[in-house]
Amino acid sequence: PHRGVSIRGTGSAFRIIADNKMLLGETDSTRVLKELHPGAIYLHRGLQYKVTGLHLGDKEVFCQEVDLNYYTTPLSDEDTEILSIDEKKAVGKGGLVISRGTLRTTETVLGYMKKDINTRKVIDEIYLDLPPHVFTTKGVWMTVGEEILLEAKELGYDLAGGMHALEHAQIAALPLFAICDRNDLGGVSYFPINPDLEEPAIFIYDGVEGGIGLTKRGFEMVEQWFEATLELMEDCPCTVSCPSCTQDPHCGNNNEPLDKRTAIMVLRKWLGR
Incomplete structure (x- = not known):
């Protein structure tokens, strides 16, 4: 119904x-x-x-x-379409160009997981038939170039997991610069390709209709935002991912795949380290 x-x-x-x-x-x-x-x-x-x-x-x-004895987290799928570009600028010394503009975002809840309150282990997965939530908002996006792709492949790194982990870490760090909660933000990583950009890409967007200036603030302070993201990951003692750095309690993909090592490599390349 x-x-x-x-x-x-x-x-x-x-x-x-x-x-x-x-x-x-x-x-x-x-x-x-x-x-x-x-x-x-x-x-x-x-x-x-x-x-x-x-x-x-x-x-x-x-x-x-x-x-x-359980709580629930949604299983969801997100997609974005670029409607217009407001501005672009270079970041760091790694050749990255970050863009900001208007997005049409589609979020679809596929179902939910029941997780044990004490162990956080998945007890059950329930699938639902719900309509997609489609809204227009503001966001930023960035792509992973050929040089990083080749290096990740040579090192045997998991670029899909790395981009997903980096997306989560960027969302976790942005509230340091924009007055918001991480739940006010959304994100999606595309690997091997985003259809609009024809490259692997990460999108971070305001989670409300029309946008409220959150990702605009991130765009304005992008180098500080990315430095804080890098610090968040490098200062955490975990090896792959954990709730303190790259895991998101509201991730619609159950935090899979995640690879902090690759996320750090990509971000350091973007910053020209």
């Missing part, structure tokens, strides 16, 4: 209602499918609520209080 309802981004509020008819809060269309899909566990004032109904047309979410 959800498939018949369009959820193009409008920013209008969805009401979150408990089974006793108490209003728990509100959320917007950019978050509702990821955080409040049927079966999702919603936390409110230390209590667990399970989503029992999502009425997209009426903009209502219905929940029932529960006490369960």
